[in-house]
Amino acid sequence: MTIENEDKTTANWMKEAQKGYIRMGVLILLNKKPSHGYEIMKEINSRTKGFWQPTAGGVYPILRDLEKSGYIKGHWETQKNRRLKVYKITQSGELILRHSILKQTEIFNNIGVLFREFSRDVLNVEATDGSMPTIPSPFTPFLEEEVGSNRSLKELENERKHIRVTVKRMQERLKILDKRIVEIKKDTQTDSSEKRA
Secondary structure, three states, X not given: OOHHHHHHHHHHHHHHHHHHHHHHHHHHHHHHOOEEHHHHHHHHHXXXXXXXXXXXXXXXXXXXXXXXXXXXXXXXXXXXXXXXXXXXXXXXXXXXXXXHHHHHHHHHHXXXXXXXHHHHHOOOOOOOOOOOOOOOOOOHHHHOOOOOOOOOHHHHHHHHHHHHHHHHHHHHHHHHHHXXXXXXXXXXXXXXXXXXX
C-alpha cells in the first residue's frame, strides 16, 4: 500500500468518525445552551482549535436528523433582523447524550489499552513512571466550559510533564531509527561496492 492510499484510507476513517463525534458535540453544546447552526459550527471550530471545521452542509443535516429523532427541538427567532432557527436539547437528547458519552468513554478506555500495548511492543516505549502516552478523548473540548479554564495548576503541570516525557521518548526513538538508517545505507553501499569489484 502506498503512502497516498494510506493517507486516503486514514482520511476516510477520520471523516466517518467525525460525523458521529460532531453529532455528540452538537448535543453537548446544546446541553449547555440553545444555539443556532452557525453558532454551533463556530463553537466546534473554536473548541477544537480548528481541528474540526464543520460546514453548513455537514451540520445542518445533523441538526435536522437530531430534531427528527426528537433529541433536539428548534424554534424560529429573529436576531439582528435575521430569522434563525435556534435549537435546544430535549429530555430524550439528554438521555441519549449521557448514554453515548458512557459508551464512548468505554471505547476510548479500550482503545487506550491497545494504544499503550502498541507503544510498548512496536515502538518500544516503556513507561517506568506510569506516564505512558494516552489517547485524548475527542469530547474534552466540548465538556470544558472554556478550554483550559477549569484546569488546576496541578493538572496543567501533569500534562506538561507527560508531554515532555513523551517528546523525550520520541526523540530517543528517532535517534535509534536514524542510527539504524545510517547502518542500512552503509551496508547497502558496501554491498554495491563489493558487487562492482
